Amino acid sequence: MIKKILITGGAGCLGSNLLEHFFRQGHEILVIDNFATGKKEVVPEQPRLSLVEGSIVDQALVDKSFDDFKPDFVIHSAASYKDPDNWVEDTKTNILGSIHVANAAIKHGVKRLINFQTALCYGRPSKIPIPINHPTNPFTSYGISKHSGEAFLLQSSLPVISLRLANICGPRLAIGPLPTFYKRLKEGKNCFCSEAIRDFLDMTDFLRLIDQALEESAPLGIFNVSTGLGYSIYDLFCAVCEYLEIDMPEVPRLPVGDDDVSEVVLDPSETEKAFNWKATVNFKDTIHNQLRWYDKFGINDIYSHLAEPKS
Numbered sequence: 473m474i475k476k477i478l479i480t481g482g483a484g485c486l487g488s489n490l491l492e493h494f495f496r497q498g499h500e501i502l503v504i505d506n507f508a509t510g511k512k513e514v515v516p517e518q519p520r521l522s523l524v525e526g527s528i529v530d531q532a533l534v535d536k537s538f539d540d541f542k543p544d545f546v547i548h549s550a551a552s553y554k555d556p557d558n559w560v561e562d563t564k565t566n567i568l569g570s571i572h573v574a575n576a577a578i579k580h581g582v583k584r585l586i587n588f589q590t591a592l593c594y595g596r597p598s599k600i601p602i603p604i605n606h607p608t609n610p611f612t613s614y615g616i617s618k619h620s621g622e623a624f625l626l627q628s629s630l631p632v633i634s635l636r637l638a639n640i641c642g643p644r645l646a647i648g649p650l651p652t653f654y655k656r657l658k659e660g661k662n663c664f665c666s667e668a669i670r671d672f673l674d675m676t677d678f679l680r681l682i683d684q685a686l687e688e689s690a691p692l693g694i695f696n697v698s699t700g701l702g703y704s705i706y707d708l709f710c711a712v713c714e715y716l717e718i719d720m721p722e723v724p725r726l727p728v729g730d731d732d733v734s735e736v737v738l739d740p741s742e743t744e745k746a747f748n749w750k751a752t753v754n755f756k757d758t759i760h761n762q763l764r765w766y767d768k769f770g771i772n773d774i775y776s777h778l779a780e781p782k783s
């Protein structure tokens with residue numbers, strides 16, 4: 473059955489992958505994006521694909537988009553994070569924007585809203601892998617504002633699935649150490665590795681779960697989406713060197729910064745049971761798939777939700 477899916481932040485990394493995925497499935501799509509970190513060219517002019525250029529902070533724009541398009545499903549992927557000191561913009565987009573989207577979705581009786589949440593909502597976890605019932609204690613502008621936005625959605629009358637995500641690797645990934653290592657190593661520049669440990673998930677595994685989350689029978693609530701396996705940033709660096717077939721350069725290993733979390737590995741066991749889903753792509757293939765994409769399409773602007781390291 474053809475679905476009408478409204479994607480906030482549809483010009484971003486996850487949003488644009490979903491847009492392509494849904495388009496191939498024959499669905500009708502409306503994207504709302506202000507291109508803060510997304511790119512206009514990833515939303516091509518197509519008959520079943522419309523774009524509203526603007527911010528979800530603009531309530532009139534959100535209401536009109538819902539009134540005109542009348543979506544059955546909402547994927548809420550828009551988020552602000554690119555300046556860790558810009559608490560005002562993060563608050564506006566991640567809290568106020570989420571409230572506008574949720575209220576419009578309630579008014580239109582959408583069948584489901586899928587929200588994407590950062591693992592930073594857990595703050596500095598006391599248990600690894602982080603179970604879904606672990607207390608939340610975010611401490612950054614991004615983490616706190618995303619957490620508040622999610623809290624609003626979950627207390628609303630909307631049928632919400634909030635997916636707390638590992639680092640999803642796939643086309644157009646432009647945040648974090650992976651694109652940074654690739655670009656710098658290709659340019660012959662030095663790198664450094666933090667001591668942090670993270671979990672990485674291939675886009676194909678993520679898209680499989682999204683398809684299931686849009687089924688009428690899918691469970692609602694909060695879910696961790698991850699392989700459940702942690703790798704160090706140094707492991708990531710080694711995987712990039714191996715892929716580029718370069719001799720491993722000396723690389724300084726720096727302690728995790730004050731604004732970062734040393735270990736983030738989400739426990740997906742409840743998600744695996746609830747959705748009968750499990751990640752299938754291993755770490756090396758996930759990273760190499762990503763690097764093959766950079767080989768083909770390149771990578772320019774790279775964003776971070778962390779402050780610039782003081783050198």
Ligand SMILES: NC(=O)c1ccc[n+]([C@@H]2O[C@H](COP(=O)([O-])OP(=O)(O)OC[C@H]3O[C@@H](n4cnc5c(N)ncnc54)[C@H](O)[C@@H]3O)[C@@H](O)[C@H]2O)c1
Nearest residue numbers: 481483484485486506507508509510527528550551588640
């Ligand atoms: N990619 C991951 O691995 C990952 C991990 C954890 C959580 N998430 C969450 O998934 C979502 C998508 O992340 P992403 O990696 O695709 O990031 P992204 O930056 O590529 O996408 C976010 C999109 O939101 C848009 N946007 C920002 N502010 C907006 C506003 N006020 N109005 C309309 N659009 C706005 C940006 O222009 C961008 O296109 C975010 O909510 C993020 O918190 C992603």
